[in-house]
Amino acid sequence: MVIGVPKEIKNNENRVALTPAGVAELRKYGHTVYVQVNAGEGSGFEDVEYIAAGATMLPTIEEVYGIAEMIMKVKEPIAAEYDLIKEDQLLFTYFHFASSEELTQAMLAKGAVCLAYETVERPDRSLPLLVPMSEVAGRMAVQEGAKYLEKPLKGRGILLGGVPGVKPANVLILGGGIVGTQAAKMAAGLGAHVTIMDVSLARLRYLSDIMPPNVQTMMSNDYNIREMIKVCDLIIGAVLIPGAKAPHLITRDMLKLMRSGTVLVDVAVDQGGCIETCRPTTHEDPTFIIDGVVHYCVANMPGAVPYTSTVALTNATLPYALQLANKGWQQACRDNMDLQLGLNVVDGKIVYKGVADAFNLPLTPVSQVLVEEELAN
Numbered sequence: 037m038v039i040g041v042p043k044e045i046k047n048n049e050n051r052v053a054l055t056p057a058g059v060a061e062l063r064k065y066g067h068t069v070y071v072q073v074n075a076g077e078g079s080g081f082e083d084v085e086y087i088a089a090g091a092t093m094l095p096t097i098e099e100v101y102g103i104a105e106m107i108m109k110v111k112e113p114i115a116a117e118y119d120l121i122k123e124d125q126l127l128f129t130y131f132h133f134a135s136s137e138e139l140t141q142a143m144l145a146k147g148a149v150c151l152a153y154e155t156v157e158r159p160d161r162s163l164p165l166l167v168p169m170s171e172v173a174g175r176m177a178v179q180e181g182a183k184y185l186e187k188p189l190k191g192r193g194i195l196l197g198g199v200p201g202v203k204p205a206n207v208l209i210l211g212g213g214i215v216g217t218q219a220a221k222m223a224a225g226l227g228a229h230v231t232i233m234d235v236s237l238a239r240l241r242y243l244s245d246i247m248p249p250n251v252q253t254m255m256s257n258d259y260n261i262r263e264m265i266k267v268c269d270l271i272i273g274a275v276l277i278p279g280a281k282a283p284h285l286i287t288r289d290m291l292k293l294m295r296s297g298t299v300l301v302d303v304a305v306d307q308g309g310c311i312e313t314c315r316p317t318t319h320e321d322p323t324f325i326i327d328g329v330v331h332y333c334v335a336n337m338p339g340a341v342p343y344t345s346t347v348a349l350t351n352a353t354l355p356y357a358l359q360l361a362n363k364g365w366q367q368a369c370r371d372n373m374d375l376q377l378g379l380n381v382v383d384g385k386i387v388y389k390g391v392a393d394a395f396n397l398p399l400t401p402v403s404q405v406l407v408e409e410e411l412a413n
Contacts, residue, residue: 040104174218197227
């Protein structure tokens with residue numbers, strides 16, 4: 037298979053979809069890999085490393101899209117890339133379709149095959165291609181939240197861990213999944229007083245067992261959230277519903293319950309956000325203030341630590357990329373239900389329920405599409 041790795045062009049996105057080690061592995065199986073010049077520069081990988089691994093470098097993004105059967109990316113295509121996508125071209129990347137009807141309609145119109153990292157799902161319901169970036173984002177949420185609590189950045193002027201004689205900050209984490217767990221570990225390690233909320237008692241029991249003494253658990257409901265936000269300094273939204281929009285757990289009217297300088301970090305913003313007042317921001321302009329509350333809503337948080345993120349992402353995606361390249365996407369998705377669940381849009385049809393529901397669009401069963409593909413070939 038011919039695989040293309042374009043340079044990411046989303047604002048301040050420094051990650052790349054494939055390391056030189058990943059190129060070498062694909063080349064070992066006889067696949068051709070084209071990488072755009074300087075695609076890996078932001079992550080610390082030079083063109084000479086890709087060439088040594090067996091990649092062919094192409095100078096423009098147009099050439100990469102034009103030659104590739106499978107495009108491997110990190111972030112969803114943006115408007116400038118829509119016209120470069122070919123019919124039946126396989127795109128293997130994070131899409132988060134449910135948060136963007138424009139992107140969904142564009143991919144339907146192009147007739148592309150969109151296999152989303154974030155909905156590849158194992159039988160145990162784990163999301164193997166979302167986990168590494170969730171781990172990074174969870175840890176970064178506390179790092180960034182601690183920074184924006186500083187007074188020069190309009191926060192409350194509180195040190196997360198406090199000092200002897202001064203109480204530590206109160207941190208509220210909404211969601212006890214991968215992001216929430218990693219955020220809690222980081223915040224607890226810095227000495228904060230941490231509360232994790234989740235709707236699953238089983239998950240709360242597990243977290244209660246593994247977390248240090250300065251982390252407590254609480255059932256997530258509207259009443260408890262409203263009570264907790266009155267006394268918390270840093271609030272982290274870490275809610276995920278695979279392939280669907282996140283619910284608004286903090287609504288506009290709740291801001292008046294918070295103290296001035298409270299910091300909100302919405303890690304779910306690329307899925308619509310679990311804080312109503314959040315909107316996607318960039319590393320270039322990461323925050324805004326509403327009612328004295330600082331909102332940090334960067335949609336590609338791991339892009340700020342691109343070396344760590346790129347290596348972690350390639351470690352997770354490469355086994356699946358090899359299956360797609362070795363067998364072709366149709367056979368790979370028939371053989372591996374993990375990959376089949378990653379299919380969101382195929383040949384102008386929505387095949388993932390969360391995306392169809394988000395925009396009230398018709399859903400085509402993925403099994404039907406795979407049969408149609410088999411008959412067409």
